[in-house]
Amino acid sequence: MTTAAAAASATAAIDAQGVSLERGGSAVLEVPAWFLPQGEHVLIRGASGSGKTTLLHLVAGLEPVGTGTIRVLGTPVSELDHRARDRFRARNIGLVFQDFHLLTGLTVEENLRLPLWFSGCSIGADEIGNLLDRLGIDGLLRRHPHQLSQGEKQRVAIARAVVHRPRLILADEPTSALDDRNAEGVLDLLRAEARASGASLVTASHDSRLKSHFEYHLALEAPS
Amino acid sequence: MNTFSLAVSQLARRPLQTALNAVVMSLGIAMITVLLLGHSQFQERMQQDGRGIDLVVGAPGSPMQLILSSVYHVDIPTGNIPLGPAREVIEREPAVERIMPVALGDNFEGYRIVGTRPSYAQHYGAELARGRMWEQSMEAVVGAEVARETGLGVDDSFAGAHGLGSGGHVHDYAPYDVVGVLDFSGSVLDRLILTPVQSVWDVHDHDHDHDHDHDHDHDHDHDHDHDHEHEHDHDHDHEHEHEHEHEHEHEQDHGDHGDHGDHGDHGDHGEYGEHGHDEPEYAAEEQITALLVSYESPIAAARLPREIDENTPWQSAEPAYQTARLMTLLAPARAGVQVIGGLLIVASLLSVFAVLYQNLRERRYDFAIMRAIGAGPAHVFRLTLAEGMLMVVLGLGLGLLLGHASIALLGEFTAAGRALGLNGLTWVTEQGALVVGVLAAGVLIALVPAWLASRTEPGPTLRRGY
Numbered sequence: 281m282t283t284a285a286a287a288a289s290a291t292a293a294i295d296a297q298g299v300s301l302e303r304g305g306s307a308v309l310e311v312p313a314w315f316l317p318q319g320e321h322v323l324i325r326g327a328s329g330s331g332k333t334t335l336l337h338l339v340a341g342l343e344p345v346g347t348g349t350i351r352v353l354g355t356p357v358s359e360l361d362h363r364a365r366d367r368f369r370a371r372n373i374g375l376v377f378q379d380f381h382l383l384t385g386l387t388v389e390e391n392l393r394l395p396l397w398f399s400g401c402s403i404g405a406d407e408i409g410n411l412l413d414r415l416g417i418d419g420l421l422r423r424h425p426h427q428l429s430q431g432e433k434q435r436v437a438i439a440r441a442v443v444h445r446p447r448l449i450l451a452d453e454p455t456s457a458l459d460d461r462n463a464e465g466v467l468d469l470l471r472a473e474a475r476a477s478g479a480s481l482v483t484a485s486h487d488s489r490l491k492s493h494f495e496y497h498l499a500l501e502a503p504s
Numbered sequence: 505m506n507t508f509s510l511a512v513s514q515l516a517r518r519p520l521q522t523a524l525n526a527v528v529m530s531l532g533i534a535m536i537t538v539l540l541l542g543h544s545q546f547q548e549r550m551q552q553d554g555r556g557i558d559l560v561v562g563a564p565g566s567p568m569q570l571i572l573s574s575v576y577h578v579d580i581p582t583g584n585i586p587l588g589p590a591r592e593v594i595e596r597e598p599a600v601e602r603i604m605p606v607a608l609g610d611n612f613e614g615y616r617i618v619g620t621r622p623s624y625a626q627h628y629g630a631e632l633a634r635g636r637m638w639e640q641s642m643e644a645v646v647g648a649e650v651a652r653e654t655g656l657g658v659d660d661s662f663a664g665a666h667g668l669g670s671g672g673h674v675h676d677y678a679p680y681d682v683v684g685v686l687d688f689s690g691s692v693l694d695r696l697i698l699t700p701v702q703s704v705w706d707v708h709d710h711d712h713d714h715d716h717d718h719d720h721d722h723d724h725d726h727d728h729d730h731d732h733e734h735e736h737d738h739d740h741d742h743e744h745e746h747e748h749e750h751e752h753e754h755e756q757d758h759g760d761h762g763d764h765g766d767h768g769d770h771g772d773h774g775e776y777g778e779h780g781h782d783e784p785e786y787a788a789e790e791q792i793t794a795l796l797v798s799y800e801s802p803i804a805a806a807r808l809p810r811e812i813d814e815n816t817p818w819q820s821a822e823p824a825y826q827t828a829r830l831m832t833l834l835a836p837a838r839a840g841v842q843v844i845g846g847l848l849i850v851a852s853l854l855s856v857f858a859v860l861y862q863n864l865r866e867r868r869y870d871f872a873i874m875r876a877i878g879a880g881p882a883h884v885f886r887l888t889l890a891e892g893m894l895m896v897v898l899g900l901g902l903g904l905l906l907g908h909a910s911i912a913l914l915g916e917f918t919a920a921g922r923a924l925g926l927n928g929l930t931w932v933t934e935q936g937a938l939v940v941g942v943l944a945a946g947v948l949i950a951l952v953p954a955w956l957a958s959r960t961e962p963g964p965t966l967r968r969g970y
C-alpha cells in the first residue's frame with residue numbers, strides 16, 4: 281500500500297479488501313475491493329441472496345468478518361473483538377432497517393433515546409427538536425409504534441439512526457416497504473440527514489427506483 | 505433514559521402479566537407479614553400484660569382459660585372462688601408480695617367491668633389522665649380506649665350489662681359513676697373499666713333481689729363453661745340447695761351461689777389489701793373470679809401452687825407457663841400459614857422466571873435490534889435483570905403494604921385485634937430477612953434469563969427476521 285493510499289484509507293468511510301464469508305461450508309458473500317470516501321453516498325445493489333444485508337452487518341460489526349479486512353472510518357473493524365465492535369457501532373454507526381424495527385413496547389421518544397443511552401452521547405433537547413421538525417414527526421413523541429403509519433414509522437427509524445450523530449449511516453432496504461411517493465421522500469430525508477451531519481450513507485437495496493439517485497454503486501453477486 | 509425506566513416501560517407493556525405476578529407474590533408476602541407482625545405483637549402483649557403476675561388462683565377448670573380470662577381478659581372465667589378463704593390460704597405463704605382480686609361478670613358496650621383494687625391499676629403503671637381513683641362502691645375508673653370508644657368521661661354514669669360480651673341484660677337500676685379516666689398504658693387496662701369489688705357484689709345482689717321469678721332448668725348450667733355467657737340471666741335464681749354442685753361450673757355470678765341468706769349485708773367487710781396489712785374481715789360467701797398473685801421471692805413458686813392445687817378446691821395457674829403453652833399450641837397453625845405464604849412466594853418467583861424466560865423467545869428480536877443500534881450485552885443483561893427485579897419488588901412492596909394494612913385494619917376493626925393492640929406501623933427484624941431473602945431469590949431467578957438474553961447474536965437474529 282502506497283503512502284497516498286494509506287492516507288486515503290485513513291479518511292475513507294469504508295475500505296474493504298478481499299472480504300468474503302462462508303457459513304456452514306458454503307460461501308455467502310464475496311465482496312470486490314471496495315472503497316467509499318468519507319461523506320459520500322453509495323447504493324449496494326444485488327439480487328436477493330447476494331449478501332447485501334450480510335455485508336452491512338460486517339461493516340456494522342454485528343458479525344465477525346470471515347476473511348479479508350474491513351476498515352470503517354479508519355478503524356479495522358474486522359480485527360476488533362466483539363466488545364470493541366459494540367462500542368464502535370454505538371458511537372459511529374446508525375442503522376435503518378427494512379421493517380423499521382422500532383421497539384414496540386416503547387414510545388417514539390423512548391425509541392429515539394435508546395441510541396443516545398447506548399452510545400453515551402448527550403444531545404440537547406432543542407437539537408432533537410430540530411431533527412424531529414425536519415423529519416416531520418415532532419408531534420409523535422408520545423405515540424407507540426403501532427399507532428404510526430408506515431411512512432411515520434420509517435421517519436422515526438431514520439431519526440433513531442441519526443440522533444446520536446453517527447459518521448456512517450447504514451440503511452438496509454429502507455424503501456422496499458413503501459410506495460413510490462414515500463420511498464422518494466424517505467430517500468430524500470436519509471440523504472439530507474447524512475449531508476447535514478457530514479455522514480457517509482450506505483444504502484443496500486434491490487429497489488431499482490433508487491438507482492438513479494446514487495453516484496456510487498456497489499454491485500454484489502451471489503457467490504457461485 | 506436508563507435501565508430502570510426502560511424496564512418499567514417493558515413491564516407496562518404487559519400490564520396483566522405484571523399485575524398477576526405482583527398479586528400472587530404480594531399474597532404470599534402479606535400472609536407471612538401478618539404472621540410475623542401478629543405473632544410478635546401477640547407475644548409482646550402477652551408478656552406485657554402478664555408481667556409481674558406469677559400465679560393466678562381461681563376456680564377449677566382449664567388453667568389456660570383461667571389465665572386468659574383473668575389476666576388477659578379474652579376468655580370467659582372458669583367460675584368463682586370465695587375471696588376470704590382464698591386470700592387466707594395465699595397469705596399464709598410468706599414470699600407473696602401482692603394479691604390483686606379480679607371480679608368479672610359485667611360489661612359496658614363490650615368492655616369488661618373489673619372489680620378490683622387500686623393496686624391492680626398501679627401494677628400496670630397506669631396513671632390517671634383525668635379525675636380520681638374510686639373511693640366507694642359504684643364508682644368506676646375507665647381505661648383510655650374505653651373512654652375514647654364509648655365517650656365515657658368523668659361525671660358520666662353508665663349501667664353495666666350482664667355477661668362479658670355486649671348485649672346482656674342491663675342492670676339499669678344500678679348505674680356506675682365515672683370518677684376517673686386512665687391514661688393510655690399500652691396494657692390490658694386500656695380496655696377495662698375498673699371499680700371496687702364491692703360494686704360488682706352490689707350490682708348482683710340487687711339483681712338477685714329482683715329476679716326471683718325466674719324459673720329454669722339447672723341443666724343449663726352444666727354445659728361446658730364457654731356456653732354460660734348466654735345463660736347468664738338464668739343464673740340468678742338457683743335454688744340454694746344446688747349450690748355446691750354448681751359452684752365451679754357456673755358463669756361467675758358474684759356472690760349469689762353461696763350459702764348466704766343476707767344478700768344486702770356486705771357493707772361490713774373490710775378492705776382487703778396488700779399482704780401484710782391487718783387481717784381484713786370479710787364475709788365468707790363473697791365470691792370473686794380470681795386472685796392475681798405476685799411473688800416477693802421465687803421460693804413461693806415451689807410452695808404456693810402445690811398448696812392451692814392439693815389442699816384447696818381451687819386451682820392455680822402460672823401465666824408464664826400457660827402463655828408458653830399457648831404459643832406451643834399455636835405453633836402448628838403458624839407453621840401452616842408460613843408454609844402457604846412461602847409456597848405462594850416460591851410460585852410467584854417461578855412465575856417471574858417463566859415470564860423472563862418466555863420473553864427471551866418473544867423478545868430476541870427486540871434484543872437484536874437493541875444490540876444493532878448500539879446496546880452491548882451488558883445493557884441487555886441489566887435490562888432483563890431489572891425487569892425481573894422490578895416484578896419482584898412490585899410484589900414485595902404490595903405484599904408488605906397489604907400485610908401492614910391488614911394488621912392495622914384487624915387492630916382497628918376487630919375485637920380480637922383491639923384486644924391484642926395490633927398495630928400496622930411496627931416492623932420486626934424477621935421481615936428484614938424476608939425482604940432480603942426474596943430480593944436475593946429474585947436476583948438468582950433473573951440471572952439465567954438475563955445471561956441468555958445478553959448472549960443474543962444480533963447478526964443472525966436480524967438476518968432471520970425473528
